[in-house]
Amino acid sequence: MNEILLQIDGKEVRAREGMTVLEAAQSAGISIPTLCYHEKLVPFGGCRLCIVEAEGHGWIRLVVSCVYTVEENLAVRTRSEKVDRIRKTLLELLLAHAPNSPQLQDLAQEYGADKDRFEKEASFCIHCGLCVRYCAEVKKLNAVGFVDRGIKKEISFIPEIASKECHNCMECFPLCPTSWLQAAFVFTEALAFSGPSSGTPSNE
Amino acid sequence: MNNDRIDQIIDKHQGEASSLIQVLLEIQSENHWLPKDALRRVGEKLQVPLSRIQHIATFYKAFSLVPKGRHEVHVCMGTACHVRGAERVLDKVQDLTGIKPGETDLDLKFSLETVNCLGCCALGPVMEIDGKTHGKLSRAETEDVLKSYD
Ligand code: SF4
Ligand code: FES
Ligand code: FES
Numbered sequence: 490m491n492e493i494l495l496q497i498d499g500k501e502v503r504a505r506e507g508m509t510v511l512e513a514a515q516s517a518g519i520s521i522p523t524l525c526y527h528e529k530l531v532p533f534g535g536c537r538l539c540i541v542e543a544e545g546h547g548w549i550r551l552v553v554s555c556v557y558t559v560e561e562n563l564a565v566r567t568r569s570e571k572v573d574r575i576r577k578t579l580l581e582l583l584l585a586h587a588p589n590s591p592q593l594q595d596l597a598q599e600y601g602a603d604k605d606r607f608e609k610e611a612s613f614c615i616h617c618g619l620c621v622r623y624c625a626e627v628k629k630l631n632a633v634g635f636v637d638r639g640i641k642k643e644i645s646f647i648p649e650i651a652s653k654e655c656h657n658c659m660e661c662f663p664l665c666p667t668s669w670l671q672a673a674f675v676f677t678e679a680l681a682f683s684g685p686s687s688g689t690p691s692n693e
Numbered sequence: 694m695n696n697d698r699i700d701q702i703i704d705k706h707q708g709e710a711s712s713l714i715q716v717l718l719e720i721q722s723e724n725h726w727l728p729k730d731a732l733r734r735v736g737e738k739l740q741v742p743l744s745r746i747q748h749i750a751t752f753y754k755a756f757s758l759v760p761k762g763r764h765e766v767h768v769c770m771g772t773a774c775h776v777r778g779a780e781r782v783l784d785k786v787q788d789l790t791g792i793k794p795g796e797t798d799l800d801l802k803f804s805l806e807t808v809n810c811l812g813c814c815a816l817g818p819v820m821e822i823d824g825k826t827h828g829k830l831s832r833a834e835t836e837d838v839l840k841s842y843d
Contacts, residue, residue: 631745634747
């Protein structure tokens, strides 16, 4: 496996070929904010929060670090005026959907994002896809999926699968940056199947 | 739609998971909608999780997860049809069928949708029924056309 030498925030970083810029940064102890990234999952590139400035041979571009693979001599800046401005706007847009998410609030503080900049449209889910992808890729259960598209896109549990599997798992709950996943589950449970009382494993 | 017919459609596509959309389209056009049992069957045979099928079936407007009428009426509300009186055509269709866009009547005869330009503006106002175009419609003609379907 070839080794690739690049610079991140002025620091020399050695990375393996095929690694993403985000992974290379993390391996060097440099942190980049993420929302839809998870080390066990196939890169998704959905939230764009991990955007960074990359400089190659005579070009400077904004790239999405969790999907962009390392290149020899790439010079990456994980923060710049432009990057910070983009992250601030992204956070403000997300906060219109999930104003109470602690994870978003922390990031908002860091980037000076105003949670009231855009009119509230509380849909709670920010479409990071962590729950859907974790259930499909890691657990291979596919108990939850997306339905519809665009602004109407939302998650939806498959009751037949959820009623059997979710009580023994619930590993996706803490991954959700908002509390929507848990709420959606309780909702589905109440409407479509009656689960055992809190937390006891199902004896299906 | 019974499982045998669904299996036939799937077999025609060699049971390839990559033919999922094609299979769904065929079921949709024959049955006018995608019942959950059909989706389950397709999922089992093609080895595609139901969550994925559900995402696709709700993503494209060509699919319906609720029963649709035998005849699909599309009234064009595009700019050209709008200035030529699309509103009148739509009103007439709503009056006669008793349904609004997005709805299906109780006899499962008609489903109504509005669209934005069918690409034949010179014929406006235009209404399409089961893929057949009816143009330059007056109220009376709209009524005649609708009545010709059973
Ligand atoms: S419910 Fe939560 S984890 Fe799932 S996609 Fe929405 S925000 Fe992400
Ligand atoms: S973490 Fe990279 S796009 Fe979400
Ligand atoms: S606007 Fe109706 S066909 Fe173009």
